[in-house]
Amino acid sequence: MLLLQLLINGLQLGAIYALTAVGFALIFGSTKVFHVAHGAAFTLAGYLFWWSINAQEWHWAVGLALAVAVVVAFGLFMERFIYRPIQRHEGAFFTVFVAAFGMQVIVQNLVGMVFGRGFETVTVSLSRAAEIAPGLFVAPIAGIAIVVAIVFFIGLNLFLLHTHVGTGLRALADNPDLVRVFGLEPTRLAQVAFGLGSALVVPAAALTAMSQGINPGIGAHIMLISLAATIVGGIGSLKGAAYGGFLLGLAESLAVWKLDPQWSEAVTFVILFVFIIFRPAGFLGRAQGAK
Amino acid sequence: MKIKRLLVSVAAASAFAALPATGQDIRIGANLPMSGPNAEYGELFSSAAAIAIEHANADKMLSKKLVMVIEDSQATPQQGVVAMNKLVSVEKVPYVLSAFTGVSKAIAPVGDKAKVVSVNGGGIGPDLAELGDYFWNVIPLVNLEVQALTPYLVKERGLKKFALLYVDDPAGEAIKKELDIHVPKNGGTMVSSQQVPRASQQFAGIAAKVREAQPDVVFIASFGTQQAQIVKQLRDNGVKQQLVGYSAFSSPTITKLPEAKGALFPSQDVNWDGDAISKRLARDWKAKKNKEPNAYVANYYNAVMVFVKLAQALEKSGHPITGENLLRQRKAVGTFDMVGGKMRFLPNGTVSMPLAIYEIDGGAGKLVKGNLIVE
Numbered sequence: 001m002l003l004l005q006l007l008i009n010g011l012q013l014g015a016i017y018a019l020t021a022v023g024f025a026l027i028f029g030s031t032k033v034f035h036v037a038h039g040a041a042f043t044l045a046g047y048l049f050w051w052s053i054n055a056q057e058w059h060w061a062v063g064l065a066l067a068v069a070v071v072v073a074f075g076l077f078m079e080r081f082i083y084r085p086i087q088r089h090e091g092a093f094f095t096v097f098v099a100a101f102g103m104q105v106i107v108q109n110l111v112g113m114v115f116g117r118g119f120e121t122v123t124v125s126l127s128r129a130a131e132i133a134p135g136l137f138v139a140p141i142a143g144i145a146i147v148v149a150i151v152f153f154i155g156l157n158l159f160l161l162h163t164h165v166g167t168g169l170r171a172l173a174d175n176p177d178l179v180r181v182f183g184l185e186p187t188r189l190a191q192v193a194f195g196l197g198s199a200l201v202v203p204a205a206a207l208t209a210m211s212q213g214i215n216p217g218i219g220a221h222i223m224l225i226s227l228a229a230t231i232v233g234g235i236g237s238l239k240g241a242a243y244g245g246f247l248l249g250l251a252e253s254l255a256v257w258k259l260d261p262q263w264s265e266a267v268t269f270v271i272l273f274v275f276i277i278f279r280p281a282g283f284l285g286r287a288q289g290a291k
Numbered sequence: 292m293k294i295k296r297l298l299v300s301v302a303a304a305s306a307f308a309a310l311p312a313t314g315q316d317i318r319i320g321a322n323l324p325m326s327g328p329n330a331e332y333g334e335l336f337s338s339a340a341a342i343a344i345e346h347a348n349a350d351k352m353l354s355k356k357l358v359m360v361i362e363d364s365q366a367t368p369q370q371g372v373v374a375m376n377k378l379v380s381v382e383k384v385p386y387v388l389s390a391f392t393g394v395s396k397a398i399a400p401v402g403d404k405a406k407v408v409s410v411n412g413g414g415i416g417p418d419l420a421e422l423g424d425y426f427w428n429v430i431p432l433v434n435l436e437v438q439a440l441t442p443y444l445v446k447e448r449g450l451k452k453f454a455l456l457y458v459d460d461p462a463g464e465a466i467k468k469e470l471d472i473h474v475p476k477n478g479g480t481m482v483s484s485q486q487v488p489r490a491s492q493q494f495a496g497i498a499a500k501v502r503e504a505q506p507d508v509v510f511i512a513s514f515g516t517q518q519a520q521i522v523k524q525l526r527d528n529g530v531k532q533q534l535v536g537y538s539a540f541s542s543p544t545i546t547k548l549p550e551a552k553g554a555l556f557p558s559q560d561v562n563w564d565g566d567a568i569s570k571r572l573a574r575d576w577k578a579k580k581n582k583e584p585n586a587y588v589a590n591y592y593n594a595v596m597v598f599v600k601l602a603q604a605l606e607k608s609g610h611p612i613t614g615e616n617l618l619r620q621r622k623a624v625g626t627f628d629m630v631g632g633k634m635r636f637l638p639n640g641t642v643s644m645p646l647a648i649y650e651i652d653g654g655a656g657k658l659v660k661g662n663l664i665v666e
Contacts, residue, residue, distance in 0.1 A: 009496050121523055129529050264488075
């Protein structure tokens with residue numbers, strides 16, 4: 001029963017990692033910008049959701065809408081005013097990384113100053129597990145997390161496959177120069193990628209605020225795992241990032257079955273190293289040089 | 292309102308930055324976590340110390356204005372040592388407020404070498420009693436807390452089977468060591484001990500293992516945001532047993548957490564309505580923070596006031612305020628009238644104070660059993 005319990009917990013956690021990882025993968029895959037500040041968007045979304053419900057007593061849908069509006073604006077701001085000027089001048093990967101990392105630290109401290117540096121949680125009955133079989137406790141939020149992740153992935157996939165903008169984003173990932181030849185504007189498409197990718201952290205952040213609670217440093221932590229999920233899944237593959245997120249969530253949870261809890265997060269990075277050494281292209285990523 | 296709070300924070304940060312500007316002040320240092328996941332403690336501790344400084348200055352207890360220079364330890368030993376070196380070598384303070392077992396153990400040799408007194412009001416590891424003459428504690432250490440709590444849980448509440456979740460740092464290790472001694476001694480058993488990494492934020496799987504062990508009581512030996520995450524996730528994941536912690540459970544994050552309601556923790560027995568000093572601090576704290584004070588507020592207020600009283604005596608006798616003289620004076624005096632009653636320093640630099648067991652009730656904690664004397 002313990003194994004089944006850990007499996008369910010792992011799927012719930014994996015859904016959160018997968019949503020964050022897919023957002024990052026969409027941005028990185030389309031624009032090649034290593035947007036580490038994606039974790040800052042997660043923190044902002046979590047706190048705005050919590051603030052709307054706990055402090056303002058607004059309906060949860062309003063909290064979600066506010067979080068979406070702010071993190072989309074944050075993503076667009078980062079693309080327009082941070083990454084684009086860097087890329088215009090030199091475009092070095094390291095400069096982009098440092099700028100994104102710096103923004104992550106700034107947001108973390110601002111959130112701490114405005115909302116407090118302690119632990120916050122949205123207390124809802126959805127996070128309370130009930131015993132559905134002897135020794136097996138499942139909270140409604142576990143099912144919600146898994147369903148939300150699946151719905152978002154299907155929706156994103158349909159968008160990328162069946163809309164002009166989606167096709168443009170896929171084309172941007174493949175060959176930005178060719179996109180220009182077809183009369184599309186890469187910067188406009190990059191904005192869409194940042195907006196859409198950032199919006200994907202909102203359900204993950206809201207679910208985290210309800211199930212685990214949040215603190216100003218939560219985004220950096222989730223981002224680290226999601227980054228590993230993106231690499232394990234295969235850089236550039238949205239489906240791979242989703243699989244990677246679920247795999248790492250499951251691994252983190254199942255590790256407790258036979259190992260000391262101290263190993264639960266280490267297992268994530270053991271998996272990452274195994275992929276880097278034996279399958280550097282990840283689950284579904286393209287092998288180097290295949291392009 | 293939030294913007295106002297932001298501006299106040301910025302103003303406060305600027306004010307701290309400006310503190311060392313004048314050479315006419317008497318300065319003390321504070322090596323506290325002002326950023327990172329434990330910044331909530333730094334804010335709490337420094338606010339309590341700031342009120343003590345306000346009181347000392349308002350009452351003109353010293354010949355010059357007393358100011359506090361704060362350096363950020365981030366609650367990590369590495370950063371704590373960097374901050375301590377700055378306070379000792381650049382700011383040249385004779386007295387430094389410290390917190391957290393790991394940080395305190397790391398900075399003690401720096402203070403010892405420079406003959407600068409470090410005073411801990413938040414770390415609880417029993418090792419803190421063995422860090423030399425220049426390291427003092429104004430908080431009863433966790434061996435005393437465990438000695439006060441375990442007989443109550445086993446003998447009076449009939450909670451015999453203990454499960455422990457402890458963080459992988461010196462504080463967590465110290466609590467495990469004490470529970471391994473005192474639980475069996477009082478007739479209980481340790482049915483499960485799980486160590487969690489400091490950065491871990493996911494405890495649903497651990498909750499399943501706790502349920503499987505079927506304890507009567509679950510002891511949570513962590514701190515900062517992590518202990519709140521543990522409490523929430525244990526409760527959300529079907530752990531219905533009595534939860535207990537140590538004095539870190541008195542942090543506002545835990546006391547306001549709905550899932551923590553009913554949890555027990557030991558801490559100093561502070562009667563806020565008792566003497567004039569306690570009443571004054573409680574009144575000013577409520578006015579500034581709009582909430583009830585806890586034992587940490589008393590500790591950091593007391594830590595500053597110990598300095599003020601020692602410095603006052605040194606000024607009166609014409610001796611300079613140095614770490615060496617502060618130590619000599621403390622050994623000569625021994626007992627101080629402080630918030631919470633008489634504070635008696637033991638020869639190893641720790642204090643003997645009565646303890647109490649509190650229950651989390653959404654406020655500052657309901658007194659369950661008081662005046663517990665353990666030494």
